[in-house]
Amino acid sequence: MTAIRIGNGYDIHRLVPDRPLILGGVKIAHKLGLLGHSDADVLTHAIMDAMLGALSLGDIGHYFPPTDPKWAGADSLVLLAQVHELVQAQGWQIGNIDSVVVAERPKLKPHIKAMRDRLATVLNLQPDQVGIKATTNEKLDATGREEGICAYAVVLLQLSV
Numbered sequence: 001m002t003a004i005r006i007g008n009g010y011d012i013h014r015l016v017p018d019r020p021l022i023l024g025g026v027k028i029a030h031k032l033g034l035l036g037h038s039d040a041d042v043l044t045h046a047i048m049d050a051m052l053g054a055l056s057l058g059d060i061g062h063y064f065p066p067t068d069p070k071w072a073g074a075d076s077l078v079l080l081a082q083v084h085e086l087v088q089a090q091g092w093q094i095g096n097i098d099s100v101v102v103a104e105r106p107k108l109k110p111h112i113k114a115m116r117d118r119l120a121t122v123l124n125l126q127p128d129q130v131g132i133k134a135t136t137n138e139k140l141d142a143t144g145r146e147e148g149i150c151a152y153a154v155v156l157l158q159l160s161v
């Protein structure tokens with residue numbers, strides 16, 4: 001068995017009025033929020049899919065189906081903790097995470113530290129193991145037109161010692 005595994009994840013959610021904007025477990029003041037069955041935390045979802053993907057364990061839709069009322073309005077950090085338990089139960093630990101959030105607005109830079117701290121706390125990591133970058137889409141395509149926010153993540157897992 002190789003001692004490291006890598007996974008990647010992607011997610012996108014639509015921006016709509018009258019919804020909170022939650023990214024990396026941090027609520028960010030904005031006139032629009034992300035639509036979804038759970039709290040629609042697109043960054044946390046991308047990270048979860050990367051963690052699952054690293055072990056070929058399927059995707060978050062398999063574990064938390066959007067048709068299940070149990071996950072309506074769910075705090076994605078709770079779901080993240082469950083995926084982390086699954087990973088740990090198989091004998092793996094996170095080496096590091098790197099991610100990108102693509103959002104035209106709002107400016108995410110002031111919130112990056114809080115997001116890293118929040119995710120690191122839930123995953124029992126140091127903040128420097130959780131990379132979060134933010135970019136705009138240069139006004140191109142759906143994210144550039146502020147119709148949605150998407151996120152990409154990669155996660156490196158290593159065997160627990």
Ligand code: MG
Pocket residue numbers: 011012013036040041042045
């Ligand atoms: Mg999602």
